[in-house]
Amino acid sequence: MLSVFSSPGHYVQGRDATAALGEELRRLGIEGPVLIVAGNSARRLLAATWERSLGEAKIEYSVHRSGGECSRAEIGRITEAVRASGSAAVLGAGGGKVIDSARAVADDLELPMISCPTTASSDAPCSALSVIYTEAGEFEAYQLVRRNPALVLVDTSAVAQAPARLLIAGMGDALATWFEARTCLTGHVRNMRGGASTRSAGALAELCYRTLLADGLQALAAVHTHTVTPALERIVEANTLLSGLGFESSGLAAAHAVHNGLTAAPQTHPYLHGEKVAFGVLTQLVLEGAPGEEIDTVLDFCDRVGLPTSLADLGLADADPETLSAIATRATAPGETIHNEPFSVDAEMVHDALRAADALGGR
Numbered sequence: 001m002l003s004v005f006s007s008p009g010h011y012v013q014g015r016d017a018t019a020a021l022g023e024e025l026r027r028l029g030i031e032g033p034v035l036i037v038a039g040n041s042a043r044r045l046l047a048a049t050w051e052r053s054l055g056e057a058k059i060e061y062s063v064h065r066s067g068g069e070c071s072r073a074e075i076g077r078i079t080e081a082v083r084a085s086g087s088a089a090v091l092g093a094g095g096g097k098v099i100d101s102a103r104a105v106a107d108d109l110e111l112p113m114i115s116c117p118t119t120a121s122s123d124a125p126c127s128a129l130s131v132i133y134t135e136a137g138e139f140e141a142y143q144l145v146r147r148n149p150a151l152v153l154v155d156t157s158a159v160a161q162a163p164a165r166l167l168i169a170g171m172g173d174a175l176a177t178w179f180e181a182r183t184c185l186t187g188h189v190r191n192m193r194g195g196a197s198t199r200s201a202g203a204l205a206e207l208c209y210r211t212l213l214a215d216g217l218q219a220l221a222a223v224h225t226h227t228v229t230p231a232l233e234r235i236v237e238a239n240t241l242l243s244g245l246g247f248e249s250s251g252l253a254a255a256h257a258v259h260n261g262l263t264a265a266p267q268t269h270p271y272l273h274g275e276k277v278a279f280g281v282l283t284q285l286v287l288e289g290a291p292g293e294e295i296d297t298v299l300d301f302c303d304r305v306g307l308p309t310s311l312a313d314l315g316l317a318d319a320d321p322e323t324l325s326a327i328a329t330r331a332t333a334p335g336e337t338i339h340n341e342p343f344s345v346d347a348e349m350v351h352d353a354l355r356a357a358d359a360l361g362g363r
Helices: 017-027 040-056 072-085 096-108 156-161 164-187 199-224 230-250 254-262 273-288 292-305 321-331 347-361
Strands: 011-014 034-038 061-065 089-094 113-117 129-133 139-144 151-155
Touching: 011 017, 011 230, 017 040, 017 113, 017 151, 017 156, 034 040, 034 072, 034 096, 040 061, 040 089, 040 156, 061 072, 072 096, 089 096, 096 113, 096 129, 151 156, 151 230, 156 199, 156 230, 164 199, 164 230, 164 254, 164 273, 164 292, 199 230, 199 292, 254 273, 254 321, 254 347, 273 292, 273 347, 292 347, 321 347
Parallel strands: 011 151, 034 061, 034 089, 089 113, 113 151
Antiparallel strands: 129 139
């Protein structure tokens, strides 16, 4: 099996980075027109800078308002907007679902994709993968696309203005990176690009975890005061770049499969991807029989930054056996990443691991 490492063509991060968007696109040979798929907060924060930066670069663009969900219907709407505008590239600006929608459209139309996250709420921006949901918010499928974004541009001034909950959710998503990578590396399973993992991918995943533990609280304090600090820059890099490269080039395991299972319970739909992934990490560690000290470190981190540690934290305080069974069944569906674990996993095992993780987190 060949080793495969996957990454975006170019990564730019820093204070007021959006001001360099036009220059960066020109440098990469992207001359437009560009369709910008944007959430409400991205439009509010960045519209004036887009006009100035893209105007100075003489790149024509139009803005399509995101519908919010990364669903087949939303992808269809964006596709029509690209065709109507004659755009030669698709830019996603906003959160993970906005970026995933733009990425899927760009891949379907064989156009370059530019990723401009305004939050550090997930590791979606750098990857060549879109997570597709139903209109109701239930996980449907992973769409693997052919190319990573041509450019990922992260404006930490915008990230600092976003609600703290989004940065926390990003840390929850990033928290899974090392534990899932470790499982995939040990088991010699294929990564998200179909190849063996490189040592560099594993090292980046481990660095991601160490950065969360070292800088998570300081970065959270920065977001609470809407300030850009070195700790915030490091956590944004961990949530976005390190986690993105680590998960894609190392692989996923039980934590993300548990997230997908949790979406089968409507009570969890108001909760963010990374919040559900964080509980998935605890469930994975229980499932794998991880040392108590390691589980305690993860629980302590989650508690300090405000990530869920129990089913009650995800709206499932009174989950009945049928609900837990539905979650476990979805988490162990054929093709799920939980089957990257180095042992056979069935729904009954996940059901028990969910309950045990809940008991540990509720202490």
